[in-house]
Amino acid sequence: MGGTEQAVADLEHKWMLSQRANNPDAIAAYIADKAVITAPDTKPLDKAGFMKEQKATKYSSVDYNDVKVNVFGDTAIATGTFKGKGAGADGKSFDTTEYFTDTWIKMPGGKWQCVASHSSTVKK
Numbered sequence: 001m002g003g004t005e006q007a008v009a010d011l012e013h014k015w016m017l018s019q020r021a022n023n024p025d026a027i028a029a030y031i032a033d034k035a036v037i038t039a040p041d042t043k044p045l046d047k048a049g050f051m052k053e054q055k056a057t058k059y060s061s062v063d064y065n066d067v068k069v070n071v072f073g074d075t076a077i078a079t080g081t082f083k084g085k086g087a088g089a090d091g092k093s094f095d096t097t098e099y100f101t102d103t104w105i106k107m108p109g110g111k112w113q114c115v116a117s118h119s120s121t122v123k124k
Contacts, residue, residue, distance in 0.1 A: 012078050016064045020062045037117045039098075039117075063082075065083065078100075081100070100117065102117045
């Protein structure tokens with residue numbers, strides 16, 4: 001991976017580590033204020049709704065696999081597979097595998113932020 005691809009891959013890795021540590025605040029700065037997050041079984045969330053959900057979710061394990069980053073100017077698309085177990089914001093246990101696509105934008109000043117994230121459940 002080149003410099004920009006690696007920089008975005010590193011942000012994805014930090015996101016995964018924040019989930020493993022049950023510390024979503026560690027990645028909050030990398031999510032744009034106007035971001036839109038869509039996930040299985042939920043309506044689209046803004047940043048505040050996503051952060052609230054993440055703070056209420058307790059992960060027992062998290063892994064990202066096959067993360068790939070493609071860069072188009074000041075936009076990067078990261079794709080991969082998320083595997084996670086734990087208890088969701090609703091208190092129900094989950095054991096899920098999902099494909100994800102995250103759209104990152106290089107903001108004025110050079111900071112990369114995720115502006116859109118979508119995941120869909122992998123059918124078993």
